Amino acid sequence: MISSNPKCRLTYHRLAGTDLNQMAHAVADGIYGNPGTFAAPPVTQPVFEGLLTSYHNAYEDYKNGGKNQKGAYLVAKNNLMGSLDQLADYVDALPGLTEATIYLAGFTPTKASDTKAVVPAPPVIKSVTQGPSGSLVVEADAVPGADFYGCLVSKTKLDGNSGIIFFEGNLIIENASLRLEVNKGRKKTISNLQPKEEYWFYMYAGNSAGVSALSAPMSRICL
Numbered sequence: 534m535i536s537s538n539p540k541c542r543l544t545y546h547r548l549a550g551t552d553l554n555q556m557a558h559a560v561a562d563g564i565y566g567n568p569g570t571f572a573a574p575p576v577t578q579p580v581f582e583g584l585l586t587s588y589h590n591a592y593e594d595y596k597n598g599g600k601n602q603k604g605a606y607l608v609a610k611n612n613l614m615g616s617l618d619q620l621a622d623y624v625d626a627l628p629g630l631t632e633a634t635i636y637l638a639g640f641t642p643t644k645a646s647d648t649k650a651v652v653p654a655p656p657v658i659k660s661v662t663q664g665p666s667g668s669l670v671v672e673a674d675a676v677p678g679a680d681f682y683g684c685l686v687s688k689t690k691l692d693g694n695s696g697i698i699f700f701e702g703n704l705i706i707e708n709a710s711l712r713l714e715v716n717k718g719r720k721k722t723i724s725n726l727q728p729k730e731e732y733w734f735y736m737y738a739g740n741s742a743g744v745s746a747l748s749a750p751m752s753r754i755c756l
Contacts, residue, residue, distance in 0.1 A: 539632045539642040541621035546614065550592060557585050557613055560620060560639035567637060575623050576616045588613040652743040653679040656719070656736045661753040664722050669755050671734045672720040673748065679738035681717035687733045690750060726755040 545556050564571045565578040588609040595606035624630070624638045635642040656673035664670045673682055685691075688710045714721050726732060731754045735747040 541640040563639035584613045653738040655745045655748045658751040668724040673736045676738040680740040684714040685735040686712040
């Protein structure tokens with residue numbers, strides 16, 4: 534049985550630059566500023582702050598000096614990330630861990646739904662309406678459990694004769710004019726379309742477990 538107890542999210546692995554710097558400062562303030570709650574962290578405050586300073590300096594050098602400084606920046610980033618992983622593991626192992634304690638430590642807690650996610654069902658396109666000249670607005674109904682929505686835009690209806698083949702989750706396209714919109718919202722404004730052309734829309738939904746199949750299509754002529 535999968536535990537629903539909160540843990541530290543590892544999404545900080547996606548951070549870089551000033552975003553990672555700010556997050557690491559929040560962890561330093563949270564853990565070393567609350568010794569009553571975090572009595573014995575595996576990384577001492579002087580060591581962590583030294584890694585944080587090294588990362589900050591390496592990032593500034595990389596930002597201002599270009600690719601010649603990238604190697605030193607990546608080393609400093611990996612060192613800081615490793616110390617964050619150690620601290621996250623330490624927080625996760627605290628007895629009676631709560632979401633409040635994780636937030637206090639500067640991390641973000643997981644939720645029960647994070648460990649029980651299933652691939653969402655395909656969305657249903659609710660409408661395709663005319664937007665400003667040369668654009669169409671497509672909107673899908675909400676899908677339970679979906680964290681994001683994407684949209685395929687095609688000048689032709691996609692079928693076995695229009696150059697689209699699904700194979701083990703991959704999309705192989707031949708002789709098809711396709712556009713992929715990947716912003717997360719259910720409602721998307723598709724710009725730079727050609728007037729008097731018909732466009733077909735296919736939407737999908739996704740979360741941490743995967744991506745749904747494509748929706749049934751809906752089409753509209755752009756004005």
